[in-house]
Amino acid sequence: MKRNKTITSAIVSSLLVIFLILTGCATYRDMPPGTVVNITGQETKLKNLQNVRSPVVEQETVTVRPLSEPPPPPDYIVGSYDVLSINVSKPDFSAMGATSGSSSLTESNLGAGTQTTGYRVDGKGNIQLPFVGTLHVSGMTLQEIQNRLMKIYPKYFKDPWVIVDVKEYRSQPLYILGQFNNTGVFYMDRPFNVLQGLAMGKGYDASANPRAARIIRDKKVLPVDIYELLMNADQSQNIWLKSGDTIYMPDNKNRVVFVFGASKGGGPVAIPPAGLNLLQAIATVGLQEIGYHARRVFLIRSFSPTRGQLMLIDVDKIIQGDALPMALTEGDIIYIPKSALTTWNEALGEMLPTLSAFSAILSPFVQIKYLSQ
Numbered sequence: 001m002k003r004n005k006t007i008t009s010a011i012v013s014s015l016l017v018i019f020l021i022l023t024g025c026a027t028y029r030d031m032p033p034g035t036v037v038n039i040t041g042q043e044t045k046l047k048n049l050q051n052v053r054s055p056v057v058e059q060e061t062v063t064v065r066p067l068s069e070p071p072p073p074p075d076y077i078v079g080s081y082d083v084l085s086i087n088v089s090k091p092d093f094s095a096m097g098a099t100s101g102s103s104s105l106t107e108s109n110l111g112a113g114t115q116t117t118g119y120r121v122d123g124k125g126n127i128q129l130p131f132v133g134t135l136h137v138s139g140m141t142l143q144e145i146q147n148r149l150m151k152i153y154p155k156y157f158k159d160p161w162v163i164v165d166v167k168e169y170r171s172q173p174l175y176i177l178g179q180f181n182n183t184g185v186f187y188m189d190r191p192f193n194v195l196q197g198l199a200m201g202k203g204y205d206a207s208a209n210p211r212a213a214r215i216i217r218d219k220k221v222l223p224v225d226i227y228e229l230l231m232n233a234d235q236s237q238n239i240w241l242k243s244g245d246t247i248y249m250p251d252n253k254n255r256v257v258f259v260f261g262a263s264k265g266g267g268p269v270a271i272p273p274a275g276l277n278l279l280q281a282i283a284t285v286g287l288q289e290i291g292y293h294a295r296r297v298f299l300i301r302s303f304s305p306t307r308g309q310l311m312l313i314d315v316d317k318i319i320q321g322d323a324l325p326m327a328l329t330e331g332d333i334i335y336i337p338k339s340a341l342t343t344w345n346e347a348l349g350e351m352l353p354t355l356s357a358f359s360a361i362l363s364p365f366v367q368i369k370y371l372s373q
Contacts, residue, residue, distance in 0.1 A: 055278075055323040058312040060344070064223040064368050066236050066306060072191040075141040079171025079243070080125055083118040084137070084145070087163040088153060118167045131156045142166065174241060176201045178249035179208035192241045194229060201247070209252040212331070214305060214364040215239075216246040221367040225304045257328045258362070259285045260354045261336035267358070277325040279318060281334060296340065298347045300333040305364035310344055331363035 078084065119127040125138025132152055137145050146164040153160035169187040176183050180201030194215065204210070213226040222239070226247075229237035256268040259281050269276070269284050278297070299311040317323040328334075335351045348370065359367055 053324050055314050055317045055326050056311050057314050060310045062308050062310060062369060064306045064365070067223050067239050069240060072240050072242075073141075074191065075143065076166065076169075076190060078121060078137050078140055078142065078145065078166070080121050080123050080138055081170040082121045082166055083168035083170065084121065084127060085118055085165045085167040086129065086149070087161075087165075088149070088157070089161050121171070138171075172243035174200065174243075175246040177246060178213075179204045179251050180249055181205060188241070188243070194224065194226065194238050194241065194247070197241050197245070197247050198226070198230075201249070204249050207251045207253060208249050210249065211304065212364065213247070213249045214367075215241075216248060217242060217244070221305065221364045223306050223368050225306050227304060228306075255330045257281055257330070257332040257334065258358065259334045259336070260351055261334075262338045266354070271328065271330060276328050278313065278315065278328060278334065279325060281328060282315070282336065296337050298335040298337065298344070298351075300335075300366060301329060302331045302363035302365035305368060308363075308365040308369065312344075331366075333362070333366065 119129065121127055121137060124136075126134050126136050129135055132149075135148075135152075140148075142164045146162050149162045149164065150160070153162060166189070169189045172188040174186045174188055174192065174197055176186060176197070181204065182200065182202040186200045210227045210230060215222045215224050215226070224239055225234065225237050228234040255271040257271060257276065258266075258268055260266045266285055269281050278299075282297075297313040297315050299313055301309045301311065303309065313326065314323070318325055333355070335347060337347060337350065339350075352370065355362065355366065355370060
Protein backbone atom coordinates (compact mmCIF):
# COMPACT_ATOMS: atom_id res chain seq x y z
CA MET A 1 0.00 0.00 0.00
CA LYS A 2 2.76 2.39 0.91
CA ARG A 3 4.51 1.48 -2.30
CA ASN A 4 1.48 2.49 -4.37
CA LYS A 5 1.28 5.83 -2.54
CA THR A 6 4.95 6.48 -3.24
CA ILE A 7 4.49 5.76 -6.95
CA THR A 8 1.40 7.95 -7.07
CA SER A 9 3.25 10.80 -5.34
CA ALA A 10 6.14 10.58 -7.81
CA ILE A 11 3.77 10.69 -10.77
CA VAL A 12 1.98 13.73 -9.36
CA SER A 13 5.29 15.51 -8.75
CA SER A 14 6.44 14.82 -12.31
CA LEU A 15 3.19 16.10 -13.77
CA LEU A 16 3.49 19.22 -11.62
CA VAL A 17 7.01 19.91 -12.91
CA ILE A 18 5.89 19.42 -16.53
CA PHE A 19 2.95 21.75 -15.92
CA LEU A 20 5.19 24.44 -14.49
CA ILE A 21 7.58 24.15 -17.47
CA LEU A 22 4.76 24.40 -19.97
CA THR A 23 3.25 27.30 -18.06
CA GLY A 24 6.58 29.13 -18.06
CA CYS A 25 6.91 28.62 -21.81
CA ALA A 26 3.39 29.72 -22.52
CA THR A 27 4.48 33.35 -22.62
CA TYR A 28 7.04 32.64 -25.37
CA ARG A 29 4.57 30.49 -27.30
CA ASP A 30 2.39 33.54 -27.77
CA MET A 31 5.24 35.58 -29.34
CA PRO A 32 5.60 35.83 -33.13
CA PRO A 33 8.52 34.01 -34.81
CA GLY A 34 11.80 35.95 -34.84
CA THR A 35 11.21 37.76 -31.56
CA VAL A 36 14.45 38.55 -29.71
CA VAL A 37 14.30 38.59 -25.93
CA ASN A 38 17.11 40.22 -23.93
CA ILE A 39 18.11 38.33 -20.81
CA THR A 40 18.66 41.05 -18.26
CA GLY A 41 22.15 41.23 -16.81
CA GLN A 42 23.78 38.62 -19.05
CA GLU A 43 25.45 41.14 -21.39
CA THR A 44 26.92 43.06 -18.47
CA LYS A 45 28.17 39.84 -16.90
CA LEU A 46 29.82 38.82 -20.19
CA LYS A 47 31.59 42.17 -20.52
CA ASN A 48 32.75 42.00 -16.92
CA LEU A 49 34.03 38.48 -17.52
CA GLN A 50 35.98 39.63 -20.59
CA ASN A 51 37.49 42.51 -18.64
CA VAL A 52 38.50 40.16 -15.85
CA ARG A 53 40.13 37.73 -18.28
CA SER A 54 42.21 40.34 -20.16
CA PRO A 55 45.43 41.70 -18.63
CA VAL A 56 45.46 44.70 -21.00
CA VAL A 57 44.87 47.91 -19.07
CA GLU A 58 45.34 50.34 -21.96
CA GLN A 59 45.99 49.95 -25.66
CA GLU A 60 46.51 52.29 -28.58
CA THR A 61 46.86 51.54 -32.29
CA VAL A 62 49.63 53.54 -33.95
CA THR A 63 50.07 54.04 -37.69
CA VAL A 64 52.87 55.47 -39.80
CA ARG A 65 52.01 57.77 -42.68
CA PRO A 66 52.91 56.13 -46.03
CA LEU A 67 55.75 57.59 -48.03
CA SER A 68 54.66 60.14 -50.64
CA GLU A 69 57.20 61.27 -53.21
CA PRO A 70 56.98 62.75 -56.72
CA PRO A 71 57.68 60.34 -59.59
CA PRO A 72 61.23 60.35 -60.96
CA PRO A 73 62.04 61.79 -64.40
CA PRO A 74 61.24 59.29 -67.19
CA ASP A 75 64.68 59.49 -68.84
CA TYR A 76 67.74 57.75 -67.44
CA ILE A 77 70.05 60.01 -65.43
CA VAL A 78 73.74 59.29 -65.99
CA GLY A 79 75.86 58.87 -62.88
CA SER A 80 79.29 57.81 -61.66
CA TYR A 81 80.62 54.46 -62.95
CA ASP A 82 78.24 54.28 -65.93
CA VAL A 83 80.02 53.48 -69.19
CA LEU A 84 78.91 55.67 -72.11
CA SER A 85 79.14 54.90 -75.80
CA ILE A 86 79.78 58.07 -77.82
CA ASN A 87 79.59 57.77 -81.59
CA VAL A 88 80.86 60.80 -83.54
CA SER A 89 80.78 60.90 -87.38
CA LYS A 90 79.05 62.76 -90.16
CA PRO A 91 76.09 61.61 -92.26
CA ASP A 92 76.62 60.59 -95.89
CA PHE A 93 73.50 61.17 -97.96
CA SER A 94 75.09 60.29 -101.30
CA ALA A 95 73.84 56.71 -101.18
CA MET A 96 70.27 57.49 -100.18
CA GLY A 97 68.84 56.77 -103.63
CA ALA A 98 70.59 53.44 -103.93
CA THR A 99 69.53 52.23 -100.51
CA SER A 100 65.91 53.37 -100.62
CA GLY A 101 66.14 56.08 -98.04
CA SER A 102 68.71 54.60 -95.68
CA SER A 103 71.83 56.48 -94.58
CA SER A 104 75.31 55.41 -93.62
CA LEU A 105 78.03 56.85 -91.43
CA THR A 106 81.34 57.73 -92.97
CA GLU A 107 84.67 57.66 -91.19
CA SER A 108 85.05 60.54 -88.82
CA ASN A 109 88.03 62.77 -88.35
CA LEU A 110 88.79 61.23 -84.96
CA GLY A 111 91.52 59.17 -86.60
CA ALA A 112 90.30 55.56 -86.80
CA GLY A 113 86.81 55.54 -88.16
CA THR A 114 83.60 55.87 -86.16
CA GLN A 115 84.26 56.33 -82.45
CA THR A 116 82.44 53.70 -80.36
CA THR A 117 84.84 53.41 -77.43
CA GLY A 118 83.27 53.21 -73.98
CA TYR A 119 83.90 56.09 -71.62
CA ARG A 120 83.52 55.35 -67.92
CA VAL A 121 82.14 58.13 -65.73
CA ASP A 122 84.56 58.62 -62.84
CA GLY A 123 83.71 59.20 -59.19
CA LYS A 124 83.48 62.95 -59.77
CA GLY A 125 80.98 62.52 -62.59
CA ASN A 126 83.40 63.28 -65.45
CA ILE A 127 84.48 61.55 -68.66
CA GLN A 128 87.62 62.17 -70.72
CA LEU A 129 87.07 62.71 -74.45
CA PRO A 130 89.57 63.26 -77.30
CA PHE A 131 89.80 66.93 -78.28
CA VAL A 132 87.20 67.87 -75.66
CA GLY A 133 89.08 66.77 -72.57
CA THR A 134 87.17 66.62 -69.28
CA LEU A 135 83.39 66.74 -69.58
CA HIS A 136 81.04 66.62 -66.58
CA VAL A 137 78.06 64.37 -67.38
CA SER A 138 76.76 63.12 -64.03
CA GLY A 139 73.16 64.19 -63.42
CA MET A 140 72.43 64.65 -67.14
CA THR A 141 70.21 62.66 -69.51
CA LEU A 142 71.61 61.11 -72.68
CA GLN A 143 69.85 63.74 -74.76
CA GLU A 144 71.38 66.54 -72.69
CA ILE A 145 74.88 65.08 -73.12
CA GLN A 146 74.31 64.66 -76.85
CA ASN A 147 73.10 68.25 -77.22
CA ARG A 148 76.13 69.52 -75.36
CA LEU A 149 78.54 67.59 -77.57
CA MET A 150 76.74 68.83 -80.67
CA LYS A 151 77.73 72.33 -79.58
CA ILE A 152 81.34 71.40 -78.80
CA TYR A 153 82.36 69.18 -81.75
CA PRO A 154 81.68 71.73 -84.55
CA LYS A 155 84.80 73.52 -83.28
CA TYR A 156 86.84 70.50 -84.42
CA PHE A 157 84.75 68.78 -87.12
CA LYS A 158 82.44 69.86 -89.88
CA ASP A 159 78.80 68.84 -89.49
CA PRO A 160 79.40 66.21 -86.75
CA TRP A 161 76.80 63.57 -86.04
CA VAL A 162 76.75 62.60 -82.33
CA ILE A 163 74.97 59.62 -80.78
CA VAL A 164 75.26 58.95 -77.03
CA ASP A 165 74.11 55.74 -75.36
CA VAL A 166 74.79 53.78 -72.18
CA LYS A 167 77.07 50.82 -72.76
CA GLU A 168 77.03 49.62 -69.13
CA TYR A 169 74.62 50.68 -66.38
CA ARG A 170 76.56 50.97 -63.14
CA SER A 171 75.40 54.08 -61.28
CA GLN A 172 72.02 53.03 -59.86
CA PRO A 173 72.40 49.79 -57.89
CA LEU A 174 69.45 47.98 -56.33
CA TYR A 175 70.20 45.32 -53.70
CA ILE A 176 67.89 42.28 -53.51
CA LEU A 177 68.73 40.31 -50.36
CA GLY A 178 67.27 37.60 -48.16
CA GLN A 179 64.98 34.74 -49.16
CA PHE A 180 64.50 35.70 -52.80
CA ASN A 181 65.18 33.13 -55.48
CA ASN A 182 67.53 35.54 -57.24
CA THR A 183 69.61 37.74 -54.96
CA GLY A 184 72.42 40.16 -55.67
CA VAL A 185 73.12 43.63 -57.02
CA PHE A 186 71.06 44.81 -59.97
CA TYR A 187 71.53 48.05 -61.87
CA MET A 188 68.44 50.01 -62.82
CA ASP A 189 68.31 51.22 -66.42
CA ARG A 190 65.07 53.17 -65.95
CA PRO A 191 62.77 54.25 -63.10
CA PHE A 192 61.79 51.18 -61.03
CA ASN A 193 58.93 50.85 -58.55
CA VAL A 194 58.73 48.30 -55.73
CA LEU A 195 56.92 45.66 -57.79
CA GLN A 196 59.51 45.92 -60.56
CA GLY A 197 62.26 45.63 -57.97
CA LEU A 198 60.63 42.56 -56.43
CA ALA A 199 60.36 41.01 -59.88
CA MET A 200 64.15 41.10 -60.12
CA GLY A 201 64.19 38.67 -57.19
CA LYS A 202 62.09 36.16 -59.18
CA GLY A 203 59.88 35.30 -56.22
CA TYR A 204 60.79 34.08 -52.74
CA ASP A 205 61.11 30.65 -51.18
CA ALA A 206 58.89 28.89 -48.63
CA SER A 207 60.94 30.07 -45.66
CA ALA A 208 60.38 33.77 -46.45
CA ASN A 209 58.48 36.08 -44.11
CA PRO A 210 56.85 38.73 -46.36
CA ARG A 211 55.11 40.39 -43.40
CA ALA A 212 58.53 41.48 -42.15
CA ALA A 213 59.95 42.43 -45.57
CA ARG A 214 61.43 45.90 -45.69
CA ILE A 215 63.01 48.52 -47.91
CA ILE A 216 66.12 50.24 -46.58
CA ARG A 217 67.26 53.64 -47.85
CA ASP A 218 70.17 55.62 -46.42
CA LYS A 219 70.34 53.18 -43.45
CA LYS A 220 66.66 53.78 -42.58
CA VAL A 221 63.65 51.51 -43.08
CA LEU A 222 60.99 53.08 -45.28
CA PRO A 223 57.27 53.04 -44.31
CA VAL A 224 56.32 50.54 -47.01
CA ASP A 225 54.18 47.45 -46.39
CA ILE A 226 55.38 44.93 -48.98
CA TYR A 227 52.97 42.26 -47.73
CA GLU A 228 49.99 44.58 -48.23
CA LEU A 229 51.23 45.40 -51.73
CA LEU A 230 51.64 41.75 -52.73
CA MET A 231 48.58 40.25 -51.07
CA ASN A 232 46.03 43.07 -51.31
CA ALA A 233 47.37 45.08 -54.26
CA ASP A 234 47.67 48.27 -52.22
CA GLN A 235 49.26 50.55 -54.80
CA SER A 236 49.99 53.23 -52.22
CA GLN A 237 52.86 50.94 -51.13
CA ASN A 238 54.26 50.70 -54.67
CA ILE A 239 56.68 53.61 -54.34
CA TRP A 240 59.51 54.50 -56.70
CA LEU A 241 62.90 53.08 -55.83
CA LYS A 242 66.13 55.08 -55.71
CA SER A 243 69.75 54.28 -56.35
CA GLY A 244 71.21 52.32 -53.43
CA ASP A 245 67.87 51.01 -52.10
CA THR A 246 67.81 47.55 -50.51
CA ILE A 247 64.82 45.19 -50.57
CA TYR A 248 65.25 42.63 -47.81
CA MET A 249 63.10 39.53 -47.35
CA PRO A 250 63.82 37.84 -43.96
CA ASP A 251 63.08 34.23 -43.15
CA ASN A 252 60.58 32.88 -40.65
CA LYS A 253 63.00 30.56 -38.85
CA ASN A 254 64.30 32.79 -36.08
CA ARG A 255 61.06 33.89 -34.40
CA VAL A 256 61.83 35.98 -31.32
CA VAL A 257 60.40 38.53 -28.90
CA PHE A 258 62.41 41.08 -26.94
CA VAL A 259 62.44 41.71 -23.18
CA PHE A 260 64.14 44.88 -21.95
CA GLY A 261 64.25 46.98 -18.81
CA ALA A 262 64.55 45.63 -15.26
CA SER A 263 65.79 42.20 -16.30
CA LYS A 264 69.10 40.46 -15.76
CA GLY A 265 69.56 39.10 -19.26
CA GLY A 266 67.43 41.34 -21.44
CA GLY A 267 67.38 40.86 -25.18
CA PRO A 268 65.85 38.49 -27.72
CA VAL A 269 63.92 35.44 -26.51
CA ALA A 270 63.21 32.63 -28.98
CA ILE A 271 59.60 31.56 -29.51
CA PRO A 272 59.40 27.74 -29.28
CA PRO A 273 57.11 25.77 -31.62
CA ALA A 274 54.46 25.54 -28.88
CA GLY A 275 54.36 29.34 -28.49
CA LEU A 276 55.37 31.75 -25.74
CA ASN A 277 53.35 33.81 -23.29
CA LEU A 278 54.25 36.95 -21.37
CA LEU A 279 55.15 35.32 -18.05
CA GLN A 280 57.31 32.71 -19.77
CA ALA A 281 59.25 35.41 -21.61
CA ILE A 282 59.82 37.40 -18.41
CA ALA A 283 60.86 34.27 -16.51
CA THR A 284 63.36 33.41 -19.25
CA VAL A 285 65.42 36.57 -18.79
CA GLY A 286 64.93 36.94 -15.02
CA LEU A 287 64.11 40.06 -13.01
CA GLN A 288 66.23 42.40 -10.97
CA GLU A 289 64.94 42.72 -7.43
CA ILE A 290 65.29 46.49 -7.29
CA GLY A 291 62.80 48.72 -9.05
CA TYR A 292 60.55 46.09 -10.59
CA HIS A 293 56.97 47.34 -11.08
CA ALA A 294 54.97 44.38 -12.34
CA ARG A 295 51.74 46.30 -12.75
CA ARG A 296 53.29 48.53 -15.42
CA VAL A 297 54.71 46.33 -18.15
CA PHE A 298 54.72 47.97 -21.58
CA LEU A 299 54.39 46.03 -24.82
CA ILE A 300 54.95 47.18 -28.42
CA ARG A 301 53.36 44.91 -31.04
CA SER A 302 53.98 45.26 -34.77
CA PHE A 303 51.31 44.26 -37.29
CA SER A 304 53.17 45.59 -40.34
CA PRO A 305 55.91 48.12 -41.16
CA THR A 306 53.26 50.86 -41.02
CA ARG A 307 50.96 49.74 -38.20
CA GLY A 308 51.47 48.66 -34.59
CA GLN A 309 49.92 48.70 -31.13
CA LEU A 310 51.02 49.97 -27.73
CA MET A 311 49.72 48.06 -24.72
CA LEU A 312 49.95 48.49 -20.97
CA ILE A 313 49.82 45.06 -19.28
CA ASP A 314 48.85 44.24 -15.69
CA VAL A 315 51.14 41.29 -15.00
CA ASP A 316 49.89 40.92 -11.41
CA LYS A 317 46.47 40.15 -12.81
CA ILE A 318 47.89 37.16 -14.68
CA ILE A 319 49.93 35.99 -11.69
CA GLN A 320 46.88 36.09 -9.41
CA GLY A 321 44.84 34.06 -11.90
CA ASP A 322 42.45 36.92 -12.65
CA ALA A 323 43.46 37.04 -16.32
CA LEU A 324 44.46 34.52 -18.94
CA PRO A 325 48.14 34.20 -19.90
CA MET A 326 48.91 36.60 -22.73
CA ALA A 327 50.28 34.93 -25.85
CA LEU A 328 53.12 36.78 -27.58
CA THR A 329 53.68 37.18 -31.30
CA GLU A 330 56.89 37.48 -33.29
CA GLY A 331 58.65 40.81 -32.81
CA ASP A 332 56.83 41.81 -29.60
CA ILE A 333 58.84 44.14 -27.37
CA ILE A 334 58.22 43.82 -23.62
CA TYR A 335 59.60 46.61 -21.48
CA ILE A 336 59.72 46.13 -17.71
CA PRO A 337 60.13 49.63 -16.24
CA LYS A 338 62.80 50.32 -13.66
CA SER A 339 60.58 52.89 -11.97
CA ALA A 340 56.87 53.59 -11.61
CA LEU A 341 56.22 54.94 -15.11
CA THR A 342 52.68 56.08 -15.83
CA THR A 343 52.63 57.15 -19.49
CA TRP A 344 53.88 55.82 -22.80
CA ASN A 345 55.96 58.94 -23.38
CA GLU A 346 57.86 58.26 -20.15
CA ALA A 347 58.30 54.61 -21.08
CA LEU A 348 59.55 55.39 -24.59
CA GLY A 349 61.99 57.94 -23.22
CA GLU A 350 63.45 55.29 -20.91
CA MET A 351 63.58 52.47 -23.47
CA LEU A 352 64.83 54.34 -26.58
CA PRO A 353 68.56 53.88 -25.81
CA THR A 354 68.03 50.13 -25.53
CA LEU A 355 65.92 49.98 -28.69
CA SER A 356 68.63 51.86 -30.57
CA ALA A 357 71.22 49.29 -29.52
CA PHE A 358 69.08 46.47 -30.99
CA SER A 359 67.71 48.47 -33.94
CA ALA A 360 69.11 46.16 -36.62
CA ILE A 361 67.00 43.19 -35.50
CA LEU A 362 63.81 44.93 -34.38
CA SER A 363 60.62 44.95 -36.45
CA PRO A 364 60.35 47.48 -39.31
CA PHE A 365 57.50 49.29 -37.54
CA VAL A 366 59.64 50.05 -34.47
CA GLN A 367 62.54 51.19 -36.63
CA ILE A 368 60.32 53.51 -38.67
CA LYS A 369 58.17 54.92 -35.87
CA TYR A 370 60.67 55.34 -33.05
CA LEU A 371 64.22 55.06 -34.40
CA SER A 372 64.11 56.94 -37.71
CA GLN A 373 64.98 60.34 -36.27
